Amino acid sequence: MQRLQYEFFVRDVLEVAPDLLGKYLVRRFPDGYINKYKITEVEAYRGQQDLACHASKGRTARTEIMYHNGGQIYVYLIYGMYWMLNFVTSKENIPQAVLIRGIETYDGPGKLTKALKIDKSFYGEDLMASNRLWVEYGKESSQVNILTTPRIGIDYSGEIYKNKLWRFILDE
DNA sequence: GTAAGGATTGGC
């Protein structure tokens, strides 16, 4: 199937995040083996105002990639042991990203990066140019049922943002 | 330089 292009990612994260559900994350491993995984759970992180978004701290070495045009990969380490996989969205200078929290077979942001062998070396990689990680359309209709809930693990982000229904789950 | 804490997970 066809790889998602820049136009898909260069939109507001609240449009891109739910739209990623049902699409396929494609990984080409170092030995050349290719596997595809249906995306089942994501979260949206939206700009400097969103206190749960890393970019609320401003433009730093870590958040730099989020200020780029959509379609780049943002990876960071959490709790000293788990890599989190994100896709940058929106236009240049608008820091947004979608956290991939679950894919078919591997439920959990830390589990899926471990299974797919994703680490810091993917930071800043382009989803349209990469030969080892990208996203494709599925063959079935894009009609999917979606559940929304508050985001996980961001209780520190204040009343307004911790209650936003910016976690999107594929309802099977 | 130093300290605090995190978009998580698994084990007790």
Next chain:
DNA sequence: CCAATCCTTACT
């Protein structure tokens, strides 16, 4: 319930 484990950020 709590430790693991290390990078990023802020600065008593």
